Each structure stands twice: as structure tokens, then as C-alpha cells.
Amino acid sequence: MFIVLIRTIILYSLVVLVIRLMGKSQIGELQPYELVITIMISDLASLPMQDTRLPLLLGIIPIITLLMVKTILSELQQKSPFIRKLIDGAPCILIKDGKINLKTLKNQRININDIMEELRLNGYFNISDIQYAILENNGQISIIPKIKKQPVSKEDLKIQAQEEQLPILLLLNGKLINKSFQKINKDEAWFDKFLQEEKAPTRNELYIAMLDSNGKLFYQSKNEIENLDEYLT
Template sequence: MFISLIRTMILYFVVVFTMRIMGKRQIGQLQPFELVIAIMISELASLPMQDNRIPLFHGVIPIITLLALQVIISVLQLKSEKARVVFCGKPSILIKNGIIDIQQLKEQRYNINDLMEEIRLQGYYNLEDIQYAILETSGQLSIIPKTGLTFPSKDDLNIKYSQDQLPVTLILDGNINKNNLNIIGKNQSWLESQLKKNNVPSSSRVFIALIDSKGKFYYQLKNNGGSNK
């Protein structure tokens, strides 16, 4: 039992390390060759976990081999357009000017119900409102609405605005993030003064505190007893 536990832990960290090396897209929308590699890695990792008679390296070595193969294919895609087409294929236009391309649906084996569902999920209900609907190589559906139906921007309306920034977390579950304080050019004394302004006696009582995208201080207490922007 103890040996199985150790073997499982080792294989778990090997797979996590492999997926991290393969890139963030591995946990998002997978390309076909990436999906194949992910499935094969899961199978290779499960065999040594289920059977202690199989040497651990018989699972680890093939996983590392697949990792190397994925890296090589990714480099080929960066260097060659033909390689991208071979391994990932090309996007397919399913709707053009509000008209469904029936032949493309047949070629991609994409039924009309799935198409209409994806369109509704993206907030569109009428086919004539859509200029293009493109089935990407990852299987996601991209929709480009007709220009006259897009929302006007602040630039279009000549509205003055300031650029939003990424929120920066300062306190999480009572723990102060000193690194993030340094990033925004503040120190712990400044943070404590912000808490005092909001009648918060200690950071240990704060569930979350951050500088939001507008540059304002926001906090919420652990007991949900108060928040401020």
C-alpha cells in the first residue's frame, strides 16, 4: 500500500510538471495533437499506478518522450505554416453574411443544433446579425457580428476615460502579500493606514483586500460584515 502511494505521488508530480512544460494552452482549448498527447499521458501514468509489477520508469520514460515530441511539434508550428496546417488544420467558416455553409457543416460533422447553441451562448439569436461564424482549430466557435450591430466604444462617443489596470491582491485570508505591495510602490504601514480608515483593527480579520482596476482600495471581512470601495 505504501509503495502504491509513493508511486502515485511520483507519477502525479511527473504529469503536473509535464503539463506545465507543455504550456498553458494544455489546460484550455487543445489542438488535436495536444489532445492526443494529453490522453496518452493520462493512460501511461495510470498503468504503473494500478500495477506495482510495472517498473515506474516504464511510465515515466514514455511521458518524457511525449513531452519532447510535443515541444518539437510546437517548434515546427512556429517555424512552418505547412506544419501548422498538418497538425492543427485550418479554421472553417460556418456562417457568412448570415447564411450557413451547409457543406462546411457536413465536412466538420457539426450539426445545426450545436451551431445554434454556440451562437446563443455568445449572445446572438438571429443568423442575419452574424457576418462570420468561424470554427477554430481548437473547436471553439468565433463570431464576428455585423458592424452596425456592435456596441459603440468610448472613443466613438468621445467619452474621457482612464485605462483600467490589473487588480492587485494585498491581503488574502488574513495574510499580507508583501511582494504585491512592493509592485504598487506601497509598504505595510500604508496598508495598515488604509485598514484604519475603514475601521478595520487588524489584517487578520480581512478575507480579501486589493487595489481594483480603478485604483481604489477594496476589502471584505471574513465575517462578511463589511466591504468598501
């Protein structure tokens, strides 16, 4: 039993490491060959995990091999558009200028219900409102509406607005994030003064503090977290 536990931990750690090295694409964003490799890795890990009669290397070696194959294919795709097209394929136009491309639908085994569902998920109901619907290599459908159906932007309304920045985490669970202060060229004294000006709790009383995308201080104390837990129960 102890041997099974150790083998499971080793194989699980290896699979997690391999998946991390393969990249951070979500399941729905994987290319076909990446999905095949992911499925094969899970199968290869499960065999020696369940059957202790099989050598552990019987799972480790093929998993490492698949990682090497994935790495080599990724490098080849970066260097050659032809190989990238050969492995991943090319995007296909399903709708153009409000007209359905019936030949592409037949070749890609897609029916009209699939397209209508995708349009509804994107907030559109009429095919005539769509300039382009493109089937991407990962199976997702990109919807580009006609100009008259595109949402109005601040630029269209001539509204002046600043570009938003990524939030910067300054403190978590009472501990300062030093890298964040180096990034904004500030120190602890500035932060303490900032808290006083905002009439916020002290550092030790805070659970989280960050500069939001507008440069404003967002904070929440540990007591507020506890109160929320009590309220939910």
C-alpha cells in the first residue's frame, strides 16, 4: 500500500510538472495535437499507478518523450509557417458579410444550430448582422459583427478616458509585498502615511491592500473577512 502511495505521488508530480512545461493554455484553447498529448499523458500515468507489477519507468519515459515531442513541435511551429499550418491547420470562414459558407460547414462537420448557438452566446441573433464568423484552430468561433451592430466605445462618443493599469498588490495577510513597492518606487513609510490619510486600519489589521487599475487604494481588514464568514454560515 505504501508503494502505491509513493508511485502515485511521483507520477502525479511528474504529470503536473510536464503540463506546466507544456504551457498554460486552458483545455478549450488547446490545439488538436496538444489535446492528444495531454490525453496520452494521463493514460500513461494511470497504468503504472494502478498496476504495481509494471515498472515506474514504463510511465515516466513515455511522458518525458511526449514532453520532448511537444517542445520540438512548438519550436518548429515558431520557425516555419508551413509546419504550423500543417500541424494546427488554418482558420476557416463560416460566415462572410451575412452569408453562410455552406462548403466550409460541410467540410468541418458543423451544422447551422452550432453557429446559431455561438451567435447567441455572443449576444447576436441574426446571421445578417455578422460580418465574419471564423472557426479558429482550437475549435472556438470568433464573431465579428457588422459596423452597425458593434458596441459603441468611448472613442466613438469622444469621451476622454485614461488607460487602465493592472492592479498592484501591496499587502497580503498583513505582509508587505516588497516587489510591488520597488515597482512603484515607494517605501513602507509612504504606505503607512497613505493608510493614515485614507483612515484605514494598520498594516497588521489588514488582510489585503492594493492599488486598483485607477490608482486608488483598495483594502480590507481581517475582521471584515471574519464577519463575512459568520454571515454566510
